[in-house]
Amino acid sequence: MDIEEKKQNVKEALRRLRKAYPVTGPFVAWSNPLELVVGTALSAQCTDERVNMVTKELFKKYQTARDYADADQGVLEKEIYSTGFYRNKAKNLRGMGKVLVERFGGKVPDTLEGLLALPGVSNKTAYIVLAKAFGRQEGVAVDTHVFRLVPRLGWSDAKTAEKMSAELSRLFPKKDYLDMNEYLITHGRAICSPRNPKCGDCVLSDICPGSEKFKAKNEK
Numbered sequence: 337m338d339i340e341e342k343k344q345n346v347k348e349a350l351r352r353l354r355k356a357y358p359v360t361g362p363f364v365a366w367s368n369p370l371e372l373v374v375g376t377a378l379s380a381q382c383t384d385e386r387v388n389m390v391t392k393e394l395f396k397k398y399q400t401a402r403d404y405a406d407a408d409q410g411v412l413e414k415e416i417y418s419t420g421f422y423r424n425k426a427k428n429l430r431g432m433g434k435v436l437v438e439r440f441g442g443k444v445p446d447t448l449e450g451l452l453a454l455p456g457v458s459n460k461t462a463y464i465v466l467a468k469a470f471g472r473q474e475g476v477a478v479d480t481h482v483f484r485l486v487p488r489l490g491w492s493d494a495k496t497a498e499k500m501s502a503e504l505s506r507l508f509p510k511k512d513y514l515d516m517n518e519y520l521i522t523h524g525r526a527i528c529s530p531r532n533p534k535c536g537d538c539v540l541s542d543i544c545p546g547s548e549k550f551k552a553k554n555e556k
């Protein structure tokens with residue numbers, strides 16, 4: 337597909353996914369920007385369901401950036417243990433609290449630069465937080481689902497999340513950046529699984545280069 341064909345393909349795919357999934361998610365639960373940053377950081381290599389079980393209690397105890405800055409490493413590790421990579425995540429949450437207190441008056445910044453200054457915050461997390469908490473769609477968040485679905489769909493073969501994000505951002509309008517992330521995650525969980533994608537049940541099968549239907553159609 338050339339760039340114009342990809343743009344049309346992406347547009348049609350998003351139209352169909354919106355129709356197929358009236359509700360996307362579940363995603364990490366949050367009620368303020370701090371909770372969103374923490375929940376998204378904890379979701380690395382972990383399911384959103386598990387994160388939500390952990391944060392249900394965590395958010396009762398840690399309500400401000402100062403709470404994370406002053407947290408005891410060992411105690412915090414135990415509290416987030418089941419999300420995996422708990423040592424590093426606990427270290428990052430404490431570091432994040434510290435940077436928020438020292439540089440941002442305890443508030444989560446609403447800029448990409450500010451968010452990337454927080455330990456453990458990747459481009460993916462920053463784009464999600466900017467879009468959801470501040471209504472600013474500045475980049476396409478590429479998580480593991482997006483990273484494996486996009487090559488199947490023929491939109492990008494980039495080998496890094498950053499490069500893929502940059503390529504995707506040229507294929508559709510900014511207003512759709514967050515939707516694209518959420519619909520691909522939902523579709524990846526429901527139909528386009530890593531090992532056995534259910535192409536026969538997929539609403540994208542005739543426009544997805546990864547499906548037999550598409551290959552057959554284009555061989556004729």
Ligand code: SF4
Pocket residue numbers: 488489527528529533534535538539540541542544545546547
């Ligand atoms: S057609 Fe198959 S490979 Fe393509 S998005 Fe659907 S399930 Fe995934």
